[in-house]
Amino acid sequence: xxxxxxxxxxxxxxxxxxxxxxxxxxxxxxxxxxxxxxxxxxxxxxxxxxxxxxxxxxxxxxxxxxxxxxxxxxxxxxxxxxxxxxxxxxxxxxxxxxxxxxxxxxxxxxxxxxxxxxxxxxxxxxxxxxxxxxxxxxxxxxxxxxxxxxxxxxxxxxxxxxxxxxxxxxxxxxxxxxxxxxxxxxxxxxxxxxxxxxxxxxxxxxxxxxxxxxxxxxxxxxxxxxxxxxxxxxxxxxxxxxxxxxxxxxxxxxxxxxxxxxxxxxxxxxxxxxxxxxxxxxxxxxxxxxxxxxxxxxxxxxxxxxxxxxxxxxxxxxxxxxxxxxxxxxxxxxxxxxxxxxxxxxxxxxxxxxxxxxxxxxxxxxxxxxxxxxxxxxxxxxxxxxxxxxxxxxxxxxxxxxxxxxxxxxx
Numbered sequence: 001x002x003x004x005x006x007x008x009x010x011x012x013x014x015x016x017x018x019x020x021x022x023x024x025x026x027x028x029x030x031x032x033x034x035x036x037x038x039x040x041x042x043x044x045x046x047x048x049x050x051x052x053x054x055x056x057x058x059x060x061x062x063x064x065x066x067x068x069x070x071x072x073x074x075x076x077x078x079x080x081x082x083x084x085x086x087x088x089x090x091x092x093x094x095x096x097x098x099x100x101x102x103x104x105x106x107x108x109x110x111x112x113x114x115x116x117x118x119x120x121x122x123x124x125x126x127x128x129x130x131x132x133x134x135x136x137x138x139x140x141x142x143x144x145x146x147x148x149x150x151x152x153x154x155x156x157x158x159x160x161x162x163x164x165x166x167x168x169x170x171x172x173x174x175x176x177x178x179x180x181x182x183x184x185x186x187x188x189x190x191x192x193x194x195x196x197x198x199x200x201x202x203x204x205x206x207x208x209x210x211x212x213x214x215x216x217x218x219x220x221x222x223x224x225x226x227x228x229x230x231x232x233x234x235x236x237x238x239x240x241x242x243x244x245x246x247x248x249x250x251x252x253x254x255x256x257x258x259x260x261x262x263x264x265x266x267x268x269x270x271x272x273x274x275x276x277x278x279x280x281x282x283x284x285x286x287x288x289x290x291x292x293x294x295x296x297x298x299x300x301x302x303x304x305x306x307x308x309x310x311x312x313x314x315x316x317x318x319x320x321x322x323x324x325x326x327x328x329x330x331x332x333x334x335x336x337x338x339x340x341x342x343x344x345x346x347x348x349x350x351x352x353x354x355x356x357x358x359x360x361x362x363x364x365x366x367x368x369x370x371x372x373x374x375x376x377x378x379x380x381x382x383x384x385x386x387x388x389x390x391x392x393x394x395x396x397x398x399x400x401x402x403x404x405x406x407x408x409x410x411x
Contacts, residue, residue: 125317127324128186131401135176138162139183143222147194151238153229159220167206167218176220178399180204185394186401189325192310192317195248195293196241201230233289244295248314251298256318265321265347266378266411269354272315276308277360277372283307305357309341312356322346326403328390330358342388345378350407352378353388378411 129140142157149155166172184199207219224230235241259271276297283291283302290296290307294314297307309325316323323345330340342355355376376384384406392401 128190136179136183151241153231156223163220164218192314195295198232248298276356306341308357331387351404353384380407380409
């Protein structure tokens with residue numbers, strides 16, 4: 001009687017079956033990282049959807065209506081109904097109020113200690129960055145590191161699954177959105193030279209991949225919706241952005257070079273202050289589309305308070321003089337309270353305020369004043385806080401950035 005043996009073909013078949021089963025098991029439970037195109041589980045059990053959220057630096061309901069969309073991987077786009085948009089807007093307002101009532105503070109005590117240390121050392125390039133939470137810092141850092149690529153207006157900053165853990169937590173979506181908003185604004189306030197981005201055109205896209213066996217995965221990107229550009233209205237190409245940068249850098253270098261001829265730091269700051277007061281005119285009619293950034297301020301000279309403050313910081317940064325932008329409110333000459341922006345600068349170890357906007361008062365009937373005012377030049381808290389209130393609130397009411405303590409008296 002012949003003894004049966006296992007054929008070589010059979011052994012090979014069993015080995016292949018074993019390997020395939022092991023591969024599926026490891027893929028199923030995400031034990032190994034299998035590229036999507038090779039993942040069997042991905043092919044048979046996943047569903048992908050993507051949600052885009054606009055930058056909410058506006059309470060304009062029409063703007064939100066036009067810019068919130070839900071898109072799917074099959075590249076079809078479905079506009080939301082007016083009722084759905086209204087509901088989103090109402091939910092956003094409610095959440096903002098809840099956060100305001102809860103007085104949620106994003107920065108930890110350790111973060112604030114780091115801010116204090118930086119201010120003592122005169123470091124202000126990352127003043128707002130240092131007050132962000134870890135998630136907002138992730139947004140900020142990637143955007144800053146890709147600032148050259150952002151000049152195209154279409155570059156997508158891909159965070160892949162960096163926020164996956166957060167989005168699995170309760171309240172993770174709200175936390176992601178608030179961190180994103182704060183990061184965008186901190187980036188802008190720390191870096192006035194990034195003037196070519198219209199942050200209202202930025203979109204935060206969260207792509208959700210749902211697996212039948214292992215749940216959901218979240219991937220996050222920042223870019224422009226529908227392949228449009230997020231460049232400011234005056235720019236449509238990278239070449240135009242580079243030309244604009246060269247133009248204002250030339251102005252900056254000229255002003256800084258003249259200012260640096262003075263030996264005294266106070267006199268250097270005064271030169272920049274006087275240059276802006278002489279060069280700029282407040283845009284009462286809102287005729288300059290770039291009136292809030294350094295480009296519009298330094299080229300046309302037509303700007304609003306934010307433009308004055310950004311240009312002041314932009315030039316003082318070149319001179320290595322510690323300077324930050326400050327946001328809050330001011331009581332104008334008519335006794336009305338209005339949103340306002342100005343600067344704090346550090347001189348001889350003390351912080352002082354400079355408000356170039358209010359040292360350049362509007363002349364009824366047009367024209368310029370004959371003499372330069374210094375009412376708000378290097379003033380302390382006893383003077384400034386008579387009609388200025390620092391709030392630190394850039395986005396809504398749910399977070400307030402902290403500012404250094406001013407000298408009580410004027411310089």
